[in-house]
Amino acid sequence: MTGSRTVTTRPAGHRALLVELPDAEHTAAFHAELLRRRAAGALPPVEEIVPGARTVLVDGAADPEALARELSGWKVRPGDEDEGDVVEIAVRYDGPDLADVADRWGVAPDDVAALHMSRTYRVAFCGFAPGFGYLTGLPEELHVPRRTTPRTRVPAGAVALAGPYSAVYPRSTPGGWQLIGAMPDPGRLWDTGRERAALLTPGTRVRFVPADGVAAGATG
Amino acid sequence: MTAKLTAVRCGALTTVQDAGRRGHAHLGVPRSGALDAPAMRLANRLLGNHPDAAVLETTLTGCALRPDRAVTAVVGGAPCPVTVDGRPAAWGAPVRVPAGAILDVGTASAGVRSYVAVAGGIAVEPVLGSRSTDLLSGLGPDPLRDGDVVPLGLPARPVALPSAAPWPAPPTELVLPVRPGPRADWFSPAALRTLTSATYRVSPHSNRIGLRTEGPALERASTGELPSEGMVLGAVQVPPDGRPVIFLHDHPTTGGYPVVAVVAEPALAAAAQAVAGTPVRFTPG
Numbered sequence: 001m002t003g004s005r006t007v008t009t010r011p012a013g014h015r016a017l018l019v020e021l022p023d024a025e026h027t028a029a030f031h032a033e034l035l036r037r038r039a040a041g042a043l044p045p046v047e048e049i050v051p052g053a054r055t056v057l058v059d060g061a062a063d064p065e066a067l068a069r070e071l072s073g074w075k076v077r078p079g080d081e082d083e084g085d086v087v088e089i090a091v092r093y094d095g096p097d098l099a100d101v102a103d104r105w106g107v108a109p110d111d112v113a114a115l116h117m118s119r120t121y122r123v124a125f126c127g128f129a130p131g132f133g134y135l136t137g138l139p140e141e142l143h144v145p146r147r148t149t150p151r152t153r154v155p156a157g158a159v160a161l162a163g164p165y166s167a168v169y170p171r172s173t174p175g176g177w178q179l180i181g182a183m184p185d186p187g188r189l190w191d192t193g194r195e196r197a198a199l200l201t202p203g204t205r206v207r208f209v210p211a212d213g214v215a216a217g218a219t220g
Numbered sequence: 221m222t223a224k225l226t227a228v229r230c231g232a233l234t235t236v237q238d239a240g241r242r243g244h245a246h247l248g249v250p251r252s253g254a255l256d257a258p259a260m261r262l263a264n265r266l267l268g269n270h271p272d273a274a275v276l277e278t279t280l281t282g283c284a285l286r287p288d289r290a291v292t293a294v295v296g297g298a299p300c301p302v303t304v305d306g307r308p309a310a311w312g313a314p315v316r317v318p319a320g321a322i323l324d325v326g327t328a329s330a331g332v333r334s335y336v337a338v339a340g341g342i343a344v345e346p347v348l349g350s351r352s353t354d355l356l357s358g359l360g361p362d363p364l365r366d367g368d369v370v371p372l373g374l375p376a377r378p379v380a381l382p383s384a385a386p387w388p389a390p391p392t393e394l395v396l397p398v399r400p401g402p403r404a405d406w407f408s409p410a411a412l413r414t415l416t417s418a419t420y421r422v423s424p425h426s427n428r429i430g431l432r433t434e435g436p437a438l439e440r441a442s443t444g445e446l447p448s449e450g451m452v453l454g455a456v457q458v459p460p461d462g463r464p465v466i467f468l469h470d471h472p473t474t475g476g477y478p479v480v481a482v483v484a485e486p487a488l489a490a491a492a493q494a495v496a497g498t499p500v501r502f503t504p505g
Contacts, residue, residue, distance in 0.1 A: 011402065012479070012482055014485070047243060048242070050245045051246065052447065054449070055449040057450025125448065126248040127472060127474030130244075130249050
């Protein structure tokens with residue numbers, strides 16, 4: 001993730017292209033740069049900018065080939081993405097997979113909460129369900145695999161781990177992630193009555209804090 | 221006062237659809253909207269509605285509706301018998317439905333999805349700028365259930381309208397022009413030849429999320445796991461069983477199976493009308 005890299009693009013049909021980056025950090029930096037240029041009116045009109053784990057999809061472009069030529073010349077340097085608001089999510093660390101995760105991490109169950117709360121995360125991308133953000137920020141030694149057998153029902157608000165990601169389930173769905181805790185007020189994650197329906201959007205920074213006695217909310 | 225429609229019979233699946241939700245894919249919100257968008261727009265135009273006014277989209281077995289005031293409606297898309305209080309009425313052209321009469325949209329004689337447009341449009345509350353039912357993420361109104369009541373908007377002032385319109389016939393063979401997708405190189409050269417030379421068939425497991433196919437499996441050249449990436453409408457995604465799935469309007473916005481090719485968007489209206497068993501050919505385009 002050091003240094004600047006040029007980007008590569010792959011065609012994705014008649015109106016879209018997929019921009020491929022070397023890692024999550026370059027992807028975050030490239031996504032932020034796309035949004036900056038779009039806000040400044042320096043990007044041809046596009047309908048959707050959808051970050052993934054190592055890619056950014058640019059969809060609804062009039063001339064994707066011309067756009068690909070333009071984007072290919074960009075140099076992307078990660079590292080300027082540690083700015084902006086931090087959303088705090090209050091968690092009760094009492095999930096059914098807490099002991100398994102503690103085993104994999106080689107710590108006592110009580111230490112899982114402290115380790116998970118000690119990082120600042122970033123929404124790398126969304127998907128699976130509206131309001132579901134894939135949060136990067138756990139170091140590699142704390143990555144855990146998905147459960148061998150997915151649960152048919154994961155409750156709304158479940159705080160979960162899988163691979164390099166942490167996430168909070170905005171509504172009850174089936175799911176195969178390891179559940180370490182619960183957010184008591186999952187309704188905050190997705191509310192179409194709000195101007196910004198999603199609490200977590202790509203690029204948002206996130207901190208997990210203890211649920212008891214701590215006011216939840218965005219801080220500067 | 222505007223009219224209301226009561227759904228007397230909802231058939232296999234009847235949903236409210238318009239042009240869908242744009243600009244929210246990065247939040248995990250599918251585009252949604254009418255699968256046969258040209259049929260929706262034509263039905264609306266025949267009523268003087270905005271072309272993207274919300275309509276009802278039926279699935280195979282139609283629906284029956286009772287307005288509380290006299291309304292004008294157009295049933296288009298998949299051809300089907302139309303009756304008003306049991307008397308035969310026009311398909312594909314404006315029909316007057318008296319207050320309390322039952323507009324019955326019968327089982328499709330070809331194709332899958334009929335569209336019921338009503339003067340004034342279906343006026344349920346929009347969510348993120350659209351009234352569409354999104355079956356993947358549960359946005360918009362739930363699919364209609366027998367007895368549900370939906371509000372209508374105010375009809376436009378009478379305008380000079382065409383009395384007839386050309387409706388494309390549902391496909392007896394689905395020809396889908398494709399360009400190589402972002403992950404074509406994850407497949408063997410033989411798999412790419414198979415995609416554009418073999419005949420697939422529409423699987424009965426197709427829905428608004430994807431048109432599933434039956435046919436020869438596409439072999440991967442790379443067996444690695446694809447990190448999740450953005451998915452476009454029309455993406456031909458290949459799950460581990462090797463059978464191509466064409467992503468329709470309620471498709472997930474990010475996914476982890478490789479996309480071998482992408483179907484041109486104008487061809488998707490025909491895909492929405494292809495019944496199970498219809499032969500499918502992918503052609504370069």
